[in-house]
Amino acid sequence: MLEVNKDIILKAEHISKQYRLGLVGTGTVSHDLNRWWHRVRGKEDPYLKIGSVNDRSTKADSDYVWALQDINFEVQRGEVLGIIGKNGAGKSTLLKILSRVTCPTTGEIKTKGRIASLLEVGTGFHPELTGRENIYLNGAILGMTKAEIKAKEKEIIEFSGCERYIDTPVKRYSSGMRVRLAFAVAAHLEPDILVVDEVLAVGDAEFQKKAIGKMQDISKGEGRTVLFVSHNMAAVKSLCTRAIVLEHGSTAYEGSVDDAVDFYLKKNSEKEIVSLKNRKDRSGTGDIILSQVEIMNSKNQIVDSVISGEFLRLRLSYDIKSPVNDKLILGVSFKDRNDIVLSLTVSDEMDLDINELLQRKYIYIDFEKLLLRGGHYTLTFLLSSNTTDSQNHIDRIEKAFELEVLQGDFYSIGQLNRVRPSIIMPNTIH
């Protein structure tokens, strides 16, 4: 599709960033001298050529590492772009470059608007100054002029809910009040482009709601261009229109936010799929054994983790050593970290013919809406004949699968639910 009316406000071209591993100290002078010597002779920096891909789990063979490599993207005016990736994928580095805290090793970012970044709230707060004085100082640090702050002072104080303490030194504030005041200042920034880190989503639930709500106002209501960096999929989904997935310092995916999140959650092919065949900690006759468990999303893609409130499909594979002709029962239980059973699904209650299902390659268990909060759960699977008594067990494997549930927008109102392994029952409060 050819778009002529693109109004690009920010453009990143071939952004790369190299870091030196290990201690800066010994060898610094000699490397600096070597660099300088190459530059004097008009040669390329000798240390730029080397450097390995940013993968924290493998040992590097060089002292230099590329935290970012050849990142390219464009942002249109009014767009909310999500930048997602695992820890160490290069999100923070990209954020730092966008905020002009550090510069890229190669490449450049061109912008048509002023960028304000919120990598942290309350940058530059001075404990000895009063709340009001800190509003001015913090606002100015974030790029506002005194006149702009003055015009919004009342609004900021009101939003923070700290009217009573506004002329008290900030060192007397509780940490919660400090965050409120700091966020209030940040929320009233009016730059052309806002770069936000997920650290904003801290504080108590009420505050979090306020913060995310304000973020939505900024991005949707006011039509501001926002770059939102996070590894919280639900927050990204509720705020962004488009997203980039970073992996090992390079762009792994760029597209609509839903596709990007799916891509991010998709199982990495190089990662070993949980093999249950060789597990010894199982009980039962062993005539039929569970050989594989995988989780899938609504698009039938194998994923790493699921989002609270969304669709979950378990895909089970069984190896039949010797056929069993009795009526089979399939059971699965979800347990939390303390081994408390939160949910139990047993096929004999549903009058299902498991024997017939076993003839297929896979058995699927679908959960239309996952009623679990964010957190880690373990899944225990049982196959038995006739009854679920232990003497009838064919194959029982404790904690066969570890399920990671990410917090989600459970009630579809743009607010994340709490992370805490437990069940949410659908409810209405009136």
Add this chain to the structure above:
Amino acid sequence: MNTTQDDQWLYTISSKSKLVDLNFKEIWRYRDLLLLFVKRDITTVYKQTVLGPLWYVIQPLMTSVIFTLVFNNLGNIQTGAAPSFLFNLAGITAWNYFKECLTGTSDTFKKNENIFGKVYFPRVIMPMSITISNLLKFIIQLGIFIGFYIYYLSIGKDISVNSNLLLFPFYLVMMALLGLGIGMIISSMTTKYRDLTVVVTFGVSLLMYMSAVPYPVAEARKKFPEIVANIVEYNPLTQIIEGFRYMLLNSGSFSWTGFIYTLIVSVVVFLVGIIIFNKTEKSFIDTV
């Protein structure tokens, strides 16, 4: 709106940098921040102290008393027609401004690592604010000096200002430029080489003795070995301190050559400081 033209970009973030990259327009946009930093520095230093801003006054007075006792009474250094105490107070007032600018700016990057690592504003605002807030301290200390000056006049001491007083703004600017310039160079180097922080603390106090603060240049010529006397004389700070005392007390020496020389050195040091500071500010956060 059609496809974008390159010249529409407001600014570019890249690794390349101009030699002197002082964006005055941007600094002007952040002028409110500069003033707020100055205000913060002044109001917070002596919060929760009993004597408060009086400390600005006590420190130079005590130092002058000690200098008078040690160097003039004990060491028998002659200060000409000017009373020794006033002579020392003048030197210390001038020296303090330079010293405060230098030490205040020399840890800019390290001290503000947290702010600099989170948000962008023209980094040079920080050292500039330190220079300005120190100027206010200097004015207070100068006020004290003037107070004693009037006292000594009233008791009939033979002191007077001379026409060089017109150069006062130049001396002020030179002190600021030198302090700021050296401070910025050191702050840039300390991001990578921490050794320099150690050097600064004792280096500054040693430098004071090489800058003719507790003695007139004439005494140095008379009593120091020639090589040391030369070092003292070619030290631009000596020229400033001596010139400062000359215009206020009409004692000591002044030469236009020395003045021009100091002016040039100050400007050069300042420019070098700006260049190094600019180079460092772009990526110091990776090394600090």
